[in-house]
Amino acid sequence: QSVLTQTPSVSGAPGQRVTISCTGSSSNIGAGYDVHWYQHLPGTAPKLLIYGNNNRPSGVPDRFSGSKSGTSASLAITGLQAEDEADYYCQSYDNSLSGSVVFGGGTKLTV
Amino acid sequence: QITLKESGPTLVKHTQTLTLTCSFSAFSLYTSGEAVGWIRQPPGKALEWLGLIYWNDEKRYSPSLKNRLTITRDTSKNEVVLTMTNMDPVDTATYYCAHSRPRYHDFDFWGQGTLVTVSS
Numbered sequence: 001q002s003v004l005t006q007t008p009s010v011s012g013a014p015g016q017r018v019t020i021s022c023t024g025s026s027s028n029i030g031a032g033y034d035v036h037w038y039q040h041l042p043g044t045a046p047k048l049l050i051y052g053n054n055n056r057p058s059g060v061p062d063r064f065s066g067s068k069s070g071t072s073a074s075l076a077i078t079g080l081q082a083e084d085e086a087d088y089y090c091q092s093y094d095n096s097l098s099g100s101v102v103f104g105g106g107t108k109l110t111v
Numbered sequence: 112q113i114t115l116k117e118s119g120p121t122l123v124k125h126t127q128t129l130t131l132t133c134s135f136s137a138f139s140l141y142t143s144g145e146a147v148g149w150i151r152q153p154p155g156k157a158l159e160w161l162g163l164i165y166w167n168d169e170k171r172y173s174p175s176l177k178n179r180l181t182i183t184r185d186t187s188k189n190e191v192v193l194t195m196t197n198m199d200p201v202d203t204a205t206y207y208c209a210h211s212r213p214r215y216h217d218f219d220f221w222g223q224g225t226l227v228t229v230s231s
Contacts, residue, residue, distance in 0.1 A: 002157055036217040038158075045207060045221035046150075046158065052215050089158050093216040097174040101148065101160040101216060 003028060004090050004104035011110040012080045020075045020107045022090030028102055030071035033093040037066055037075045040087040040106075049088070050075060077109070085111045113137040115147075115208050115222035123198050125231050133191040133208030133222060140166055140184050140191065146211040147191045148218055149182065151204040159204075163211060164191055198229045 005023040012018040022035060029035055037050040048057050050066035053073065065076045073092075077084055090104040119131035131149075138145055149161040162172040164182045172180045181194040191208060205226045209218035 034215050034217070036215065038218075040158070045223055046209075046218075047221075048217060048219045051217045051219065057219065091158075091160075091217065099171060100174060101163065101171075103150075103158045103160060106157045 002105040003094060003102040004092060006088075006090060006104040006107045008105070009108045009110065012077075014080050014082060014111060016080050017076065017078045018080060018109065020077075020088050020090075020109070022073045022075070022104050024071050024073075024092060024094075024102075026071065027096040028071075028092045028094040029068065029073060031095055033095070035066065035068050035073035036091045037064075038089045038091065039084075040089060046089065080111050082111050085109055113210050113220040115210060115220060117206060117208050117222045117225040119206075119225060119227070121226060122228050122230060125199060125229060127198050129193075129195045129198050129202070129227060131193045131206055131208075131225065131227070133193070135189050135191070135208075135210065138210065140164070140189070142166055144213060146213050147184075148209050148211045149193045149206065150209060150218070151206045152224075153201070153204040156204075161193065161195075161206075165213060200229045200231050203227065203229045 034052045038046040039049045040046040053068040054066045088107045094102045115135040145166045148163040162182045179196045205224040207224045208222045210220040
């Protein structure tokens, strides 16, 4: 069971907007630690999509955006494209048990 | 451009020790603010963080696996080594190493991953 909770699956039609949620607790997201998002296509390495809650690395389209509030965070994808079909993971840091990196359980996006 | 690549055995036996090497380029693990992490993904399951080694040789390990894990760096090469003892079939997974930015605790560059199967 993952420390960060994500909805197992979401779906949307091409062109639509979807959001993926990530719920944590007072020892991770709620403690002020940044949330990051990764896109993972089968057979490839995960790709950093959003870092520091709402920042996009160079090359990531502005269709992807992140937000954080309290003990939760969200990834929004607008103008859905077929190529966006992938697994999405949130990640943060947790200050319990000597400090550790924590991942969400992942959300499968179907377009 | 930062690159990383994992290498090691693809098959290990139950109770054996796994040793994986992460070879990287375009950064130095002796430079302040750099870190390398290990993450794995069992087939059909989520990503799981294993551990981190920082530029100052500080290490952090997953609480659930810390008794089995050791992460070291090679002083003469740009390499980081992950050792996991007492392997079990449930440890079958794709193992990734990734560059980490301690400022953010994120992983901005990843290796391609290597599938390790543990036989019973």
